[in-house]
Amino acid sequence: MTQPWTVVVPVKRLAAAKTRLRGGLPGVPHQDLALALAVDTLAAVRACPEVAEVLVVTNDARVAETARCAGARVLPDVADAGLNAAFRHGAAEVAGWVAGLTADLPALRPAELAAALHTALTGSPGVRRFVADAPGTGTVLLAAPPGVPLHPRFGPDSAAAHAASGAQPLTGDWPSLRRDVDTPDDLAAAARLGLGPRTTALTTGCLIESFST
Ligand SMILES: Nc1nc2c(ncn2[C@@H]2O[C@H](COP(=O)(O)OP(=O)(O)OP(=O)(O)O)[C@@H](O)[C@H]2O)c(=O)[nH]1
Ligand SMILES: C=C(OP(=O)(O)O)C(=O)O
Numbered sequence: 458m459t460q461p462w463t464v465v466v467p468v469k470r471l472a473a474a475k476t477r478l479r480g481g482l483p484g485v486p487h488q489d490l491a492l493a494l495a496v497d498t499l500a501a502v503r504a505c506p507e508v509a510e511v512l513v514v515t516n517d518a519r520v521a522e523t524a525r526c527a528g529a530r531v532l533p534d535v536a537d538a539g540l541n542a543a544f545r546h547g548a549a550e551v552a553g554w555v556a557g558l559t560a561d562l563p564a565l566r567p568a569e570l571a572a573a574l575h576t577a578l579t580g581s582p583g584v585r586r587f588v589a590d591a592p593g594t595g596t597v598l599l600a601a602p603p604g605v606p607l608h609p610r611f612g613p614d615s616a617a618a619h620a621a622s623g624a625q626p627l628t629g630d631w632p633s634l635r636r637d638v639d640t641p642d643d644l645a646a647a648a649r650l651g652l653g654p655r656t657t658a659l660t661t662g663c664l665i666e667s668f669s670t
Contacts, residue, residue: 461509465547481641497653501565544609564650569631585624
């Protein structure tokens with residue numbers, strides 16, 4: 458581990474999550490699918506050798522319990538304040554190197570996250586760095602050195618917004634890191650990369666097991 462990173466992963470209330478994915482997998486309970494995306498993301502983050510701690514920001518009790526079982530620390534979300542507020546809220550708890558990561562990366566490979574975090578340590582000091590999603594318009598990861606505010610600008614055209622705010626793009630070949638899942642087509646693309654076990658179990662043959670704890 459070159460530097461101990463804390464990775465902040467906000468997760469929305471499951472009842473309101475992934476609306477663009479709703480209906481994409483008939484027979485698969487939507488909240489189970491939204492949870493599976495987050496669980497596979499968290500498992501890959503926890504398996505990343507550069508990551509010392511995972512901080513999940515959520516107000517969903519099911520997500521919180523599952524995240525704790527996966528070894529994450531859980532911080533209650535600022536109710537209905539949005540994704541950027543959730544990232545700020547989590548980052549405020551971190552004194553060292555902090556990375557904000559979206560919770561919809563079910564194909565994420567720990568080695569790709571490690572490579573991106575290692576690359577974020579290089580170059581000019583005191584600079585925030587981000588990784589754009591596969592289309593190059595959104596953001597999946599935003600990293601900041603100690604003492605530098607994260608200043609998240611997630612949302613529409615967030616890659617341009619982060620660049621405009623002074624963050625530098627990281628351009629490595631990290632397909633599983635860039636493959637966020639918003640739509641059924643995104644999920645199919647992630648499946649071609651190889652989904653994590655929870656999303657695989659839920660979507661293969663649409664076998665439905667209740668994930669309720
Ligand atoms: N804690 C928290 N997490 C959020 C919030 N909004 C989005 N997220 C999480 O951030 C990640 C990326 O955001 P989106 O892709 O917009 O997720 P989403 O809002 O569930 O998706 P859509 O409903 O399709 O827009 C997802 O994993 C969400 O769970 C929020 O207000 N609070
Ligand atoms: C969360 C983001 O976008 P999307 O909702 O499209 O994943 C983003 O790119 O900041």
